[in-house]
Amino acid sequence: MKLTEFFKEHPKVAVAFSGGVDSSYLLYAAKKSGAQVHAYYVKSAFQPQFELDDAKRLAKDISIDMTILPVDILQKDVISNPSNRCYYCKRHIFQTIMQQAHQDGYTVLLDGTNASDDSSDRPGMVALKELSVLSPLRLCGLTKAEIRRRSKEAGLFTWNKPAYACLATRIPTGHPITSDILERTEWAENYLFSLGFTDFRVRLLENSARLQFPKEQLEQVLQHRKQIVQTLKTRYDHILLDLEVRHE
Structure with missing residues (x-):
């Protein structure tokens, strides 16, 4: 499947937007394909300010509507920092986005997981599957390298942005956050x-x-x-x- 085909099947979508390479290209591709798309950025203690700044810049560059959702991510299941912390974090974040997106009239939620991401050791992907979040970049077989190439061709400033995991990943498993x-x-x-x-x-x-x-x-x-x-x-x-x- 190609992205253009995906967006023909899903012409109205909400995108969980981080300001990174993958979700930035996903937003661009959705708009270019003619889909009605809205970006949702979750601002929590896990995201540094520069990520929000980049998200605002990208949304402005490609004229995408973006909603910023403040979220208190320091909940019990997260701050205890178990090995599957990402599962609880992703569920909390994406449930928040889904609630707002549904209020705004969007029933399909997308994320920027790509074909290079290893799902075997990512508890967060379990949460995405449970919540029926779709990952078109992965579904269409687009690797990180290909997304960077396409982003550069599209003139997106994020094309060579280094991968950036949330601040919680700097804290050893089991150490309270x-x-x-x-x-x-x-x-x-x-x-x-x-x-x-x-x-x-x-x-x-x-x-x-x-x-x-x-x-x-x-x-x-x-x-x-x-x-x-x-x-x-x-x-x-x-x-x-x-x-x-x-x-x-």
């Missing part, structure tokens, strides 16, 4: 962004920061080592550099 930890993580990552780094993670290890960077940025990290340590140690006990480098 708090708003303070999430805020500190966002602060640390914003600082590293300001130095020009991209596609990195600041992970919590007890009360230390474990920094993961792509290998091509390691030399730059060492050049900024002193100031990174001085700044981050104002809010962490130790600053650790992970030599098992990041891969998308």
Whole structure:
């Protein structure tokens, strides 16, 4: 199936929009195919501000209506941080979107899961299946690489945006999630962004920061080592550099 065929079958859709590569292209493809489409962005403690800023920019660029839904994601099943935390998080987020979308007259909800995403180890995908959320990029066999290629051709600024998982993924399974930890993580990552780094993670290890960077940025990290340590140690006990480098 092609995306144009999908949207002929589903001409009126709501899209769970994160501001990332996949859901951005999905919105673009829906509009280009002539579908009536509305974007829903969930703002919670798990999403940094730049994701909302990117979502607003993309929606404006392609003239898509977007609703921002504030959600208190720090519920009991989520903050205990079990191994299937994503299941509870996804259910809460998508039920919120579905409720609003139905009030707005949309009965079909889409998400940006693509054909490269491994469903075997993603509890969140179980929640999407239970809620009958459709993933047209996956259904149409579009991989991450293909979505980036098409996004670039379409002139979407998100085409080369690094993959970005929510802030909760920086906290080890079983470690309680708090708003303070999430805020500190966002602060640390914003600082590293300001130095020009991209596609990195600041992970919590007890009360230390474990920094993961792509290998091509390691030399730059060492050049900024002193100031990174001085700044981050104002809010962490130790600053650790992970030599098992990041891969998308």
